[in-house]
Every structure is written in structure tokens, then in C-alpha cells.
Amino acid sequence: MLVNVSRTPLSPTPRTLVNRHRERGQTDRAALDDVLDSALICHLGVLYDGQPVVLPTGYGRDGDTLYIHGSSGAKSLRPGPVCVTVTIVDGIVYARSVFHHSMNYRSAVVLGTTRLVDDPDEKMHALAVVTEHLAPGSWDHARLPTRKELAATNVLALDLTEASVKIRNAPPSDDDEDVEANTAWAGVLPLTMEWGVPESASTLPVPEHVLKR
Amino acid sequence: MLVNVSRTPLSPTPRTLVNRHRERGQTDRAALDDVLDSALICHLGVLYDGQPVVLPTGYGRDGDTLYIHGSSGAKSLRPGPVCVTVTIVDGIVYARSVFHHSMNYRSAVVLGTTRLVDDPDEKMHALAVVTEHLAPGSWDHARLPTRKELAATNVLALDLTEASVKIRNAPPSDDDEDVEANTAWAGVLPLTMEWGVPESASTLPVPEHVLKR
Incomplete structure (x- = not known):
């Protein structure tokens, strides 16, 4: 069983305090697990000679640890200070004003310093976690x-x-005057990810774990 | 008309040279425009006190310029060195080996230093570009x-x-021995983003530009 439930509260440090749209900030640790377990890929931020570089990559979570993996030759896979950000866009928020246009989304931003996993057992376990997250x-x-x-x-x-975790899941928040004027439509256009029909590259039947995804 | 077509080649600098999976690197500038115009949000990498921080945000492209916007109080919206990364996941690649599992994707990584747009006309134009990209x-x-x-x-x-732009759009690339052994299924499970039914917050009818998205 790879999925653990964490019961720790999500206590922000000054670096992860939600400053913009504080009402979207989540304080429950379970919200972090939910977002991390719901998204497919993360965006990994690293530092190359003072330049931030952001790369998309797979990941997986086991309890209080997030694992990422890649080629041992990849510069981005060296241990160091990172930011791992995960975002799910749930819809576009059409407001009566351009200014209040927004998105409904769930996002998590994790800061820290990565550790190279060199213990063979932990490495194999971590690869299982990352694989099971992706596929x-x-x-x-x-x-x-x-x-x-x-x-x-x-x-x-x-x-x-x-x-830190931010979630927006609400209708448009327009100014009262724009609501009263009633000259522009407002609402949410939901967005979802849909799995398509498997494209087989094998003579074997498509297995249940792919068919039923 | 907000969308321009660029005919410049995509010439990598040492910082944007594709090192891993070079066959996925694109050299045609049109590939960059395609990826940027196809994705919905970007991940913006900035530097806070030596720590990379990655934040999801909206954006828009006009010719050779990418615009991002946000609250004037947001730390991430100050000019400086950034990385803007855009990723579209098109499918999960199930290989016969765990090792060759992969994703079909299109991604663009843009490096540079942002400029604060203070000319009122350019600012209004940029907001139109960003708005029209999102909605x-x-x-x-x-x-x-x-x-x-x-x-x-x-x-x-x-x-x-x-x-730099990387694209993977192919079936699994398994080792010959695994193909011959034929003990595990292989193929691609496509992934698409689907718009749902508009959730109206208005007494007005849902406009065409939302209905037909």
C-alpha cells in the first residue's frame, strides 16, 4: 500500500505564507496530500548559475516524502534547493469585468532541499511510488x-x-455595480482531463489497469 | 488580430540546449509558438533570496513577446531573471519495462529577464493578449x-x-528483448483536456465564445 494519510497540520513558514488571495490558502495538511495525489506531473524549479530553471517531471508521494526521478546525467536531478509546484486547473472563471477573470484551480508549492536517494531499498521503493503515480x-x-x-x-x-496550498473553487466574484449593470455574462467553464482510447503497441490485450483508468 | 506568426529559427544558447533526449528537441521557431499558444497556463520560476520559487500563472503571447500579469503587490511580478515553462501532457506511455515508461508531451522553457510594462498603451494591449489567451x-x-x-x-x-521546446509524440520505445518476451502490454493512453458545461452565474444567456470553446 503506497498511499499514506498524513494528519500533520500544514504550518506555513514565512517563505510559504500565502500573501495574495489569503482566502485561497489551505491550512489542512490533507489538502496538500489531495493536490499532490490528484495531479499528474509537477514543475521542478532549480537554480543554474543564479538563473531559475523550471522543468516538468513526474513524481510520487509516500507519506511525508515526495520523490522525483530522472536520468542520472540530468543536471536538474542533482540534490539542492528546489521548488516543486503542482497545479490542476479546474475551470475558467468568466467575470463581468476583465479584471475579475480568474481560474478555479488547486495548487501546491513545496520548498526544500532535495536529498539523493542512494539506499537501494529506498531507491526501489521510490521508483515504485513514482511509477504508480504516473501509471x-x-x-x-x-x-x-x-x-x-x-x-x-x-x-x-x-x-x-x-x-503551501491554494484552492479556488467558486463562481466569479464581480463588483456590485457590474452585477447590477448586467451587461456581460459571468460563470465558470469547467475543465477536466479525460483519458482516451488506449493505442496499443502490443499483441497482448489492454490490461485492466489501463482500460479502467 | 492578436496572434502573429514568427518565422525566426529557434536557436538554442548553451542554457537552452536540449541535453537529455536530444531527439525530442525542436529547432523550428513555429514549434515554440505552437506550444505556447496551445497551453492554458505557465509555471513561472523566480528567485527569492537564492531559493527558486515556481508559481502557476496565466500568460499570453504576441509575436516574440510573452506577457504575464498579476497583482502589483505580488513579489513574483517584479522584473528580474525568470524561467517560464509551459507543458501539455498528451498521454501516458506504458512500456514493457518500468524503465521505459514515459509521457507524450509538448513543453517549452523560456529563459530571460522580464521587463515591467509601464507604457499605458502596451499595458492595455498586453492585458488584452493575456485575457484572450485565458478566455x-x-x-x-x-x-x-x-x-x-x-x-x-x-x-x-x-x-x-x-x-527550448521538447516534444515526445511516439509509441513506447522498448528494448528488443522485452518486445520479444512479450510478457507485458505496451501502448499509449491519450490524455486530453475537455471543456464541461458552463455553470452560469448570470441571468444572461451563455455567449457564443464560451459555448463554442
Whole structure:
């Protein structure tokens, strides 16, 4: 069982205090787990010679640890200060004014310093966590990593101790005068991710864990 | 007409050279425009006291300029070195081995230093670009920004001169031995974003630009 439930509160540090739209800030640690478990990819922010660089990558969560992985040759997979951000857009908020246009979304921002996972057992476990996040069922279905493949892969761990979560899930918030004027439509256009029909590259039947996703 | 077509080649600098999976790197400038025009939000990487911070935000492109906007009080909306990354996940690639699991995706990474847009005409134009990217049709439909709203909004401009684009759009690439063994399914599970049914917050009929999105 890879999914744990955390019961710690989400206590912001000055670096993760929600300043803009404080009403969207979440204080329940479960909100962080929910957002991390619901999104598919993260955006990893690292520092190259004083320049912030943001790269999309897969990840997985196990309890209070977030794992990311990639080629052992990748510069972005070296341990150091990072920001991992996960965002799910749930809809576009059309307001009566351009100014109040917005999005309904769930986002998590995790700050910290990554640790290189070099213990073989933890590394294998972390790869299971990342694989099961990206492609649930694949860890038991596909061929597991060889020693050579493990050597070609870096895994980084990030503690989920310093994080903020923002959620907007509401109709447009227009000014009273614009509501009264009633000259422009307002509402939310929901947005969802939909799985399509599997495109098979195999003579085998499509397995349940793919079909039922 | 807000959308321009650029015919410049995409010439990487050492900072934007694609190192991992070079076959996924694109050299055609049109690929950058395509990715930027297809995604909904970007992830903005900035630097706070030596710590990379990544925040999701709206954006828009006009020719060779990317615009982002936000509250004039937001720390992330001050001019400086940034990375703007845009990612569209098109599917999960299930391989016969865990190691070759992957994603089909389109991503763009833009590096540079942002410029605060203070010319009133450019600022208004930039807000139109950003609004039309998020909610096409809204600039002509909704109430335009007042002077007070403009003062509460910062707009940053970023030149699209230093960027890289990576695209993976292919079936799984398994090792020959795994294909021959034929013990695990392989294929692609496509992923698309779907607009739902508009949730009206108005007595007016849902306008065409929302209905037909």
C-alpha cells in the first residue's frame, strides 16, 4: 500500500505564507496530500548559475516524502534547493469585468532541499511510488528495473514540511455595480482531463489497469 | 488580430540546449509558438533570496513577446531573471519495462529577464493578449479595466529569444528483448483536456465564445 494519510497540520513558514488571495490558502495538511495525489506531473524549479530553471517531471508521494526521478546525467536531478509546484486547473472563471477573470484551480508549492536517494531499498521503493503515480498498476505488470537501469536513474527525495496550498473553487466574484449593470455574462467553464482510447503497441490485450483508468 | 506568426529559427544558447533526449528537441521557431499558444497556463520560476520559487500563472503571447500579469503587490511580478515553462501532457506511455515508461508531451522553457510594462498603451494591449489567451472573446464581451484596476495590476514582458521546446509524440520505445518476451502490454493512453458545461452565474444567456470553446 503506497498511499499514506498524513494528519500533520500544514504550518506555513514565512517563505510559504500565502500573501495574495489569503482566502485561497489551505491550512489542512490533507489538502496538500489531495493536490499532490490528484495531479499528474509537477514543475521542478532549480537554480543554474543564479538563473531559475523550471522543468516538468513526474513524481510520487509516500507519506511525508515526495520523490522525483530522472536520468542520472540530468543536471536538474542533482540534490539542492528546489521548488516543486503542482497545479490542476479546474475551470475558467468568466467575470463581468476583465479584471475579475480568474481560474478555479488547486495548487501546491513545496520548498526544500532535495536529498539523493542512494539506499537501494529506498531507491526501489521510490521508483515504485513514482511509477504508480504516473501509471498505476505498471509496477506489478511491467518488467522491473535492472541493476544497470537503476544506475542510470537518479532519485531525489523532498520532505513535505514546507509547503503551501491554494484552492479556488467558486463562481466569479464581480463588483456590485457590474452585477447590477448586467451587461456581460459571468460563470465558470469547467475543465477536466479525460483519458482516451488506449493505442496499443502490443499483441497482448489492454490490461485492466489501463482500460479502467 | 492578436496572434502573429514568427518565422525566426529557434536557436538554442548553451542554457537552452536540449541535453537529455536530444531527439525530442525542436529547432523550428513555429514549434515554440505552437506550444505556447496551445497551453492554458505557465509555471513561472523566480528567485527569492537564492531559493527558486515556481508559481502557476496565466500568460499570453504576441509575436516574440510573452506577457504575464498579476497583482502589483505580488513579489513574483517584479522584473528580474525568470524561467517560464509551459507543458501539455498528451498521454501516458506504458512500456514493457518500468524503465521505459514515459509521457507524450509538448513543453517549452523560456529563459530571460522580464521587463515591467509601464507604457499605458502596451499595458492595455498586453492585458488584452493575456485575457484572450485565458478566455478568448472576453476582451470584447466583459467590462474593460478601469484606471484603478490597471494600477492594481503589474504586467511583465519576456522576450522569446532564449527558449527550448521538447516534444515526445511516439509509441513506447522498448528494448528488443522485452518486445520479444512479450510478457507485458505496451501502448499509449491519450490524455486530453475537455471543456464541461458552463455553470452560469448570470441571468444572461451563455455567449457564443464560451459555448463554442
